Amino acid sequence: MSATTKRLAGHEAIRVKGWLAAHKWLILRRLSQVMFLLVFLVGPWFGIWWVTGTLAGSRTFGVLPLTDPLVLLQSLVAGHLPELTAIVGALIVMAVYAVIGGRVFCSWVCPINPVTDGAHWLHDRLGFSKGWQPKRSTRLWILGAVLAVSAVTGTIAWEVVNPVTILHRGLVYGMGFAWALVGAVFLFDLVVARRGWCGHVCPVGAFYGLIGTKSLLRVSAVNRSACNDCMDCFAVCPESQVIPAALRGRDGASPLILSSDCTNCGRCIDVCAVDVFAFTHRCDTYVKNDEQLADKAA
Structure with a gap:
């Protein structure tokens, strides 16, 4: 498929259905991503504590616990016994994504998705080549490596370098290094591997894909x-x-x-x-x- 074809993708739909209808799901995804980010930020920014915590672990309205199941799994293999609320929170999240599709997290919740989508848009506009394309199984190997490192070091290893977590912290406490990491993800998808981060590397996407294997x-x-x-x-x-x-x-x-x-x-x-x-x-x-x-x- 030529770069020209990619640049023209969706133009016929815009002509037939109108711009809004040809971008409906994209707009809803962006609104969803902004909403999920803001519910975590209105607390530290404005003192409105609807949700406390981060996407790794939170409590909504002081009642509903939600835990990233990958964080919980890393904690378990690291030898830490989580609290009951963390286990309940992980089971709730897993149940939701088992129904709607695990990688819905990647496209509807993850704040890094607009970054990689932006890199892909610019990649096509600049007419760059496809670039290095690691096997899609690479992200599964990385997921296994993350769990192995957690087990060896006794830490929740991925959270040390997770761009989602670092971006969230940066928005609360000041971006600093977070800009560098987010920029690195952008450049990786732009000049190294087209759709490389989400499609080939990210262990979070790999894990949620496993959860949503039989989704409804x-x-x-x-x-x-x-x-x-x-x-x-x-x-x-x-x-x-x-x-x-x-x-x-x-x-x-x-x-x-x-x-x-x-x-x-x-x-x-x-x-x-x-x-x-x-x-x-x-x-x-x-x-x-x-x-x-x-x-x-x-």
Whole structure:
């Protein structure tokens, strides 16, 4: 796919559906990311303590505990016995992401996502090459290494270098080194590896992907017979390898995108001028006009 094609991704959808409809899910994601960040910051900034703590561990309205399950797992392998509230908080978070899709965290909550999305946008505009692309399994190996380091050192190892945690601390206490780390992530995706951080490196995304393996919420190519092969969905998808089976329907494949790599970001829905994609649930295998797809394949 050429850089020109990528730059034009979504233009037809804007023409057909209008700018707002062609960016609906992107706008909602940005609002969600800002909201999740602000609920943690209004306390230290303005003294409005709706939520205390960080994304690693918090308490909402002094009652509801929420704990990052990866932080809890690191604590366990490090030999620390967590409090009951931390365990309950982790179970709540795991239950939510097991239903809506683990990597929904990456696209709807993580404050680093706009940084990597911005790097990808600039990467395409500057016409840079794809660059070094480590295997997607790399993030699983890094996840294993994080747990191993935690076990050996007796620390919650990833939180020492986690850009999400460091960015949060920086926004509360002053950015300082946080700017350097966030800038490094941006430059990594811009000039080293296209979509490299979230797609190939980040162990948090790898962990949440494992949680959401059997999640209920799914994107479906429900109207795949209408596909005109414009490739816009491939151009904007941060995990484009998840699309072909559902879109092409080869060997009787379901229209559901079942890969846990899918972040449920909704950009494929936004940029498709013929409305091939839609959000649905795991049990929905309906395909609109699928007999037309068979004729097209023949």
